[in-house]
Every structure is written in structure tokens, then in C-alpha cells.
Amino acid sequence: MKTTGNTIFISGGSAGIGLAIAKKLSEAGNKIIINGRSEERLQSALKELDNAVAIQGDLSIAADRTRIAGELKANYPNVNIIINNAGAAFMNDLSDIKNNAAEKAYQEINTNYISVIDFTTLTLPLLLKQEEAAIVNVSSIAVFRSNKYLPTYSASKAALHSYTQGLRDTFATNEKLNVYEIYPPLVNTEFSAEIGGVNGIAPSEVADELFAALEKNQFEIPVGDAKKIHALVDAITEQVNN
Template identity: 50%
Template sequence: MRIENNKVFISGATSGIGLAIARRLHALGNQILVNGRDEKKLNETVNELKGSIAIKADLSLEEERLRVAELLKNEHPDLNWIINNAGLAYTHSLQNGANAFELAKNEINLNYLSIIHFTELLLPQLLGLENSAIVNVTSIAAFRGHASIPTYSASKAALQNYTNVLRDSLAEQENVRVFELIPPLVNTPFSKEIGGQEHGIPPEEVADELLTALSLDQYQVPVGMTKQFFQS
């Protein structure tokens, strides 16, 4: 598919993987709609990525998803890509029962349910445009959960299954392609607590792999160590 001259909404785009993807796509001439919750970071990002647009919203909240979807429909009817990157992870142990239920509720809400809802709200618009794409960011943890992030791992496994079924459901139409970006441990603020700064790959590597896959219509995009799960 064409990776230039699109209008792209990226959730969680002010740091880490989201920001790296935004920079790469912006350099190719795409217009970026930068989503985040921190106004200072949003302003810094749109000042760096000239011509981009800040959309401040907390997509974990249903009313915010409805508001943003309506805004995109009315003010950006040519939006043809959404990259569902925003996520939440807690480090905790199931062994000591440290409030796992409450933590899992928050992770499942943002990492899974909010993406289903936001995609549902934007899908009619994407279906009406050419060269449309939905990119869901899962994780290596979707294949094998880690004890330090047990309920996060489960939420990403759920998102992975939903992404596969969404792709199958849209297989007979030509306008929308569904991609899954599957990074390993990445050196971002998000993964600091689980060793990302010491052992994670650069977020730019993830962004580069995604752009290559998009240009080739490669729908599953394993990065780094995740590729071991796709070896024959």
C-alpha cells in the first residue's frame, strides 16, 4: 500500500513507539494527527512535526472516544489510517494477589476494549476511502506472557486475536487493510520498569519495520525477537 500522502491518527504518539512512527511517517509527507493526554508533550510533538495536529484525549474513556471520533468525522473526513498504539501496563505478581483484578480491568479497557470501540467508530469512514489502514500494536507478550506483566500480557493476546479476526472479516473488501505490529521489549519510558532501557531495542527500529511491512502489505509485523514465533 501507499505509505506517502496519507492522513494518520496515532494514539499515544508523544513518546516511544508512537512518536518514532509519527516521525517516520511525517518525513514521508503524511499528515499526522497526534494523540496524547499530556498537553506539554503534545505541543512539543506538533512543533517538531510541522503541519501535524494535536488531539488531546484520554481514549480509555468512552466519552472521549466518542468525541474524538466525531471530531475526525467532521474535521478530517480524509483520515484514512489509524494506528492504535496507546497502551497501559502494570508490573505486579499474581503470587501475592496484589490487586490483580483492578489492574487487569484498566489494562483490558485501554489495551483491548477501547481499541474495539474506537475502530468500530472509525470503520465506516475508513471503508469509504482508498488506501485505508488499521494498525494495532500488540506485543511479544501476546505469545507468551511474562510473570512481571501477567495481565498486560493477557490484554495483548486478546488484542492479537481481535486483530486477526478483524482482518479476516474485512478480507473481501479492498479499501481497508489490517496490520498487527508486534514489538519485543523496546527502550521507551513505557518499558522502563521491566528493563527496557537496559535491554530494549530502539523504537526507531520498530517504526522502520512497520513502514517496510506497510509498503509490502505484510499484515503481521514481528520485530526483533518476536520473529522467532514466525519461523517455519
């Protein structure tokens, strides 16, 4: 996949991993379109980017997804890479009956899984018109093993992982469209502050790994500690398939 001269849409692009990816790809000579819920944060992020614009909107809301996909089609018809990075995560104590675990899980599933499916469906016609295109889904090391702190978040990312594999298989014979999945471990961002993000890796490390993977068409992109787990899972999968 070429890493320059693309037009790239990044959800959750005003901070954290999304902004780090936007910076990396902007510096490489790509047109960047960042998306986020806060117009103020988007405008602040644009000051750190070259050749970039912003589209405000909440992709967890169906009407916003439709509007944003329409804006891309009308104003940025050359969009050829969609990076689904926006996410939701909650500490969810399943032992506390007053915790409203189901509502938290609903928000995570809606944002991390359902909205990605819908937005991808809405933007596929645009991507399929391009000479070279890609969908990048940002999942998590959590797809491999849940825990008591983020059980429903992990489940939502596992669902995204399964969907991404199916999407990749669906377009396996289409040489113009590639489907990537990146598995970050704990990353030091505001998003992960509640779960000890200060101990995580820098967002720029995730961006660097994605950039390298795009260059060599590496569709599975484990980062940091996720590499060890991914290698084990990969080996087991290969044995089963053989």
C-alpha cells in the same frame, strides 16, 4: 499500501513508539494526527514533527473516544489510517493478595483491548469511505508467551491479537481496507522503563519495520526478537491449516 499522502491518526503519539512512528510517517509526506492524554506532551511532540496536529484525549474513556472520532469525522474527513498504539501495562505480582491484580488487569484490558475495539468501530465508517485505508494495531511479543512480571498485560495483548485476526478476516474481501498487526519486543521507552526498557531496541526500529510492511502489504509485522517466535508460530499454523 501507499506510504505518502495519507492522513494518519496515531494514539499514544506523543512519546515512545507512537512518536517514532509519527516521525517516520511525517518525514515520508503524510499528514499526522497525534493523540495523547497530556496536552503539554502533545505540544512538545509537535515541535518534532512536520505537517502534524494533535487531539488531546484519553482513549480508555468512552466519552473521549466518541469525541475524538467525531473530531476526525468533522475536521479530518480524509483520515485513512488509524494506528492503535496507546497502551497500559503494570507489573502484576499474582502471588501478592494485596497487589490489587484484578484492578490492574481491568485497566490493561480496557485500554489495550476494549478501547481499541470501540474506537475502531467508531472510525470504521470514515475509513470505509476512503479509496485506500488501514488499521494498524500495536500488540506485543507478549502475545506469544506470558511471564510472571506482566501476566495480565500479556493477556490483554493476546486478546488484541485475537481480535485483530478476526477483524482482518472480516474485511478479507474488502480490497480497500487492510488490517495490520505489529509485534514489538522490549523497546527502550519511558513506558517500558519499569521492566528494563533500557535494554530494549530503539523505537525507531519499530517505526522502520512498520513503514516497510506498509509498502509491501505485509499484514503481520514482527520486530526484533519477535521475528523468531512469529516464524515458528507461522510454521505451526500453516501445518495445522494444511
